Amino acid sequence: MPRSRSILTRAGSCAGSWTARALVALLLIAPLPGCDHGLPDDGVIRVGLSGPARNLDPRFATDATSERINRLLYRRLVEFDEQRLPVPGLATWQRLSPSYYRFRLGAEGRDFTDGSRLTADDVVATYASVLDAANASPHRAQLATIASVEALDPDTIDFRLSLPDPLFPAYLAEGILPAAVVRSGRKLTDAPIGSGPFRVLDWPEPGRLVLERRTDGQVMELLAVKDPSVRVMKLLRGEIQMLQNDLSPELIDYLAGRPGVDVEVRPGRNFSYLGFNLEDPLTGDPRVRLALAHALDREALIHYLFRDRAESAEAIFPPDHWAGNSRLAPYAFDPERARALLAEIGHGPERPLELTMKTSSDPFRIRLATAIQAQLVPVGIALTIRSYDWGTFFGDVKAGRFQLYGLTWVGINTPDIFRYAFHSASIPPAGANRGRYRSPRADALIEAASAAQDLGEQARLYRELQGLLHEQLPYLPLWYESQVLARRTELRGYRLAPDGNYDGLEFVRLAPASALERR
Template sequence: MNTTNLIAALLAWGMLGQANAANTLVFCSEASPAGFDIAQYTAGTDNDAAEPLYNRLAEFEPGGTLAVPALATAWEVSADGLAWTFHLREGVKFHHNAGFTPSRALNADDVLFTFNRMLDPQHPFRQAYPAEFPYFTSMGLDRNIESVSKTGPMTVVFRLRQVDAAFIQNLAMNFASILSAEYAEQLMASGKPGDINRRPIGTGPFMFSRYQKDAQIRYKANPDYWAPAQVKLNQLVFSINTDPSVRLQKLRKNECQVTLNPRPADVAALKQNPRLKVLEQPGYNLGYLAYNTLRAPLDQLAVRQALDMAIDKPRILQAIYQGAGQAASNAMPPTQWGYDPSIKDAPFDPEKAKALLAQAGVKAGTEITLWAMPVQRPYNPDARLMAQMLQADWAKVGIKANIVSYEWGEYIKRVKKGEHDVVLFGWTGDNGDPDNWLGTLFSCASVGSNNVSQWCDPAYDQLVTQAKQVTDRPTRIGLYQQAQQRLKQQLPITPIAHSTVNQPVSAQVEGFVVSPLGRNSFTGVQLVD
């Protein structure tokens, strides 16, 4: 067997040694994705797994939040703001993979398939492969997009019912990744529409090779990528490791070259290692506690206020974040434009909390469930310990919190169904617009998806809806600040912290950029000696 064939065989058998030998980069990720049909999912783990495979009409510039041309080379907006016309890039090829050989390049039919599947519950593919699209619906796009049509083979027009100031930012998000209509037709004909989620086809810089749950995902370079200079790796491997100590051990041994979410206590030592770099950025994120407002006794504002003021937040920040985070009092980070700095937390006051609970008729010893994430997230480095500290705080005011956890994918699914009483959750901003926080997480439309508090407040909803329908930024800021005040008053969540993002990488890695949007992209990334 010659050297080339030997390397290929070792890769195929999972016997990867030094990654540089085959120009292979290994990313130590923290959890298994639920699937690869990214329109169905919202978690960062799912977005990371889909990122190498797909492109959108517009995409965010590396390391920023500006939407720039991608599969669309240009777009125009009508004078009334209701019609968006996109001009598609010529010659973009879908992957030759998973038994699929495309007969044509990207065209308007692919864009129409991608969005009409989400828009139309009666769409033939959606009937054959039922799916929900939480991001699309939580942002109200299912109601606001009146139609998606083509005016030529390479021109697509979106018609809106209302002005959407964040529309281009929304289309740059992963849920709007463009799928192959031709591949979908082949799957329908073969009776395997679910393979769109298991055997993905996109236009991205890497092609899907294989996935073993809780072990690894393998990708290979796309030889036909429309921006060939951005593909600098032959192979990309996601090594799935839920334990942060295992991820760091592999990084130190060069068994992976990029990882994420180190424990705060490990950061100083990582920075001293000459073979590593630690990329640092202020966190565009929020770790928070969400109260299920549809469940007694949490449906009472006084109860939520009591639980909120019984939390010793400084103690939690010291123990969990260890200097790598700042206390959060608002529903979005201070780095987000439109943030209201006047919002403050209620003072820590266990005695007042006891009185509020008594007035609400909640007896000492009342039990609730407190759900804790099973994985590290950028906004919460140790959810289990945080849950234990909350449990102790609430025990002092007479509330018995029983800690619950599930595998990450199952956890998300059950939380969105509202099975919890109180849940530790969080968010990293996706598109740089306040609506991605205040609308996506707390609007009535997002109940059942990203609004895990199940909170629907008409006064609040009117404010965030109105803010999205105007394009003047000062006007939008005023409306969003009113919404933040209303949210703080009604308290469907307790904000805990905004964490600093520390991302360790091998010194051999060049071109990797920490995204403020929490994306781990390997486009343009290379390994050097």
Template structure:
């Protein structure tokens, strides 16, 4: 079995690497790596694998940036740990008509620089997102917005051009002070928000340091500092958690590492099925991948089951849609693509790509598959490559540091890639990903998919407040997308958090958000008592 053989080789190499790293770190005094500013008792240190790409919530698209921003900025409304929409900066939300959203803001909220947060700051934030000169990727979610009024310093009213069932999702953006206008592009260098933590410093490839904001409207956090250590290598993240240099990891390690954490009495483990969705994306303007038979062949060539069992250790659930099975808009009976390599080869023949030498080594064609330097992602990519080789497709794997990789995907510089959509809740995400009007930079249709019927269905669902109408429209759209395969649906993830037992009160969110750490408590380390 290829996967089990690769697993044994990987374990051997990994164990040798772990031993070497332990020796190196011991010689360098591992405890010093955390530096004095992460002293136990007053800081929680989170291990992450990549740098954030952006500290301005109007401009970011990646998950790490969003997770860090949640601590710095507050939103009008947000999601709680059950995925329910709740008030945050708003203390009242009224919808007198389908075209009007009226918010009354909390009194006494202040930004980290001491400025009072008022309706004019809310208006500035959303007006700037709509400004074409900012080129915000979040502008697509505000296309239905006609104007914003601020009748009082604590009242803000959004007027829509047409009904939008998902407009509330577009309001879940961190609010900036209007003084950010003067800072321009430099605002992200020292961001100012009203969240539970203030920005202190960012050392690329090393750490992000935040400090507790004593003036936060929900009360000052129970510990002084929140530090994100940027550790691209999984081995280092694991060793740092075990040695105490890091206090918290979530979804930042391979599933086969989990048993060693279970046996560590100093650590807690929390699991929860999440809404994160992993897929393979196609560039539909590519002369090979534009052919439906080729995409179907690739779907039948890939065998997800051994990856789920041997690499993910059962911590994912196979997906047939962006939406998990228990979501209200998930459609039953969607097309599924069983592992059928013989059918895949027949489809490739029919697409005009015959095998040039039968069982010989020559491929039908070659594709480039892009991924990040995440170790788990690279292992899975290697398995995909072997599976595609069996049907005559040569797959060249190209892995890049996160910023370069994500930049290529945003700019359409790819044939094949795999990514994860984080925190899917409202099915209107289908519109941003697959509507022909939302190709970059206006939206997230990076594969350049076009289907007039899908466009019409997604518009119908977007404009209706009737859940039944929306479910029917999304259901038909899912069936069409399942047949036409702009994506190969892979799996939904189980979120796994592993953290020091000194941390209490942390809840795992369905979208893998870290924000529950803001309300967590931290017991003193043994040496601090």
């Protein structure tokens, strides 16, 4: 058995035992009160989150939790199918010319929570606000081809583009706000107004958000609990009914064996990777990046750390995405090749190459970084790990203060991610090219794909681009982590999404006591 696998086996076993012991200790400190079923006595559905929502204005939200909650509060012109192609949301559309689209609002989802009706004027106001440079919306760049947006009547909106784009509807996923609110300039931090399936009842503190489902008045409380063991404890005690993701594999296994708890796992699309600073003299050397690609045994990491709840990735998009590339050959686990590459620059086990990796302070992410560190030792890479709170870590990544970091892209649907993350014009603060990747060929492919007149040609160019990125390794692709739901058995009807959104809360319900007794 390769050395990396035996290291991972021991590390995983020790960590799993520690996690289980720590959780049992927590439960003993705070014993379960009475509770035959852990049912709340107020009928409120409580959901445990790893972190709070930071912005409930869809024009400005960028963190994953805020964007997932905003999907519950606001409706959008466009949604996505299983291949991540755009399908009608609030509106259908016609392409009247290569750079001219007409959208027509349907009958559903057009009542705002303040009692007003959603019209074309609201759509125009929302997009005009995002496009106004003075507002500094982080979503402005992906809508930069909009030359004008005009309401023809209460149900019809015309978008004219500065450049033709057959994929343009896919970019219209902004939550629609009332024009009166947009033009008033008031902030939506206290009382968001949308036409989504939920409305905000209360937001008393950053880590506690109370929503009401508009169809039936069901109240839901979203509670941020940073520590994953404490979240699990609260689930077992019946203080919350549901957890989704952000749990270590040991905690997932522990919950799967507990009475009164159901665990569901499904393949996911969120893309995890290692990012490199290409301006650094070491990680900027393609031989170093290639050596890392061959030194990592991703299958061992997936098996021993994730307990097989992940799938290897070769690109941001999985192969079943309409622009995915199924022909990318995985980098083989080949320590000899890695050692040979490092020897070319004068390093090896006797004279290790010293690198530093930054990660968040989440315990599982630290353990993952430690496992990567262990796999790199035999080929001659001495990896130092630096962990920080999320704000500090992400600030360093955006500022380029790193050699190597680990992150995950969440909820990526459209190939504008390539311009945002890899175009030489997208170096922060202009975009998310945090590794300072500069490739004239990549820029040309991005531009050509954006200008292509049909989706088939766009897909071909994006596949070629992904082949180039796979070869040059500004990112080292790792895996798509599975989506995991842990819920108490009294909670029924939740639909787990492959991108981790919370849309299933529209359908979830608490089973009556009689149903539990029959069970």
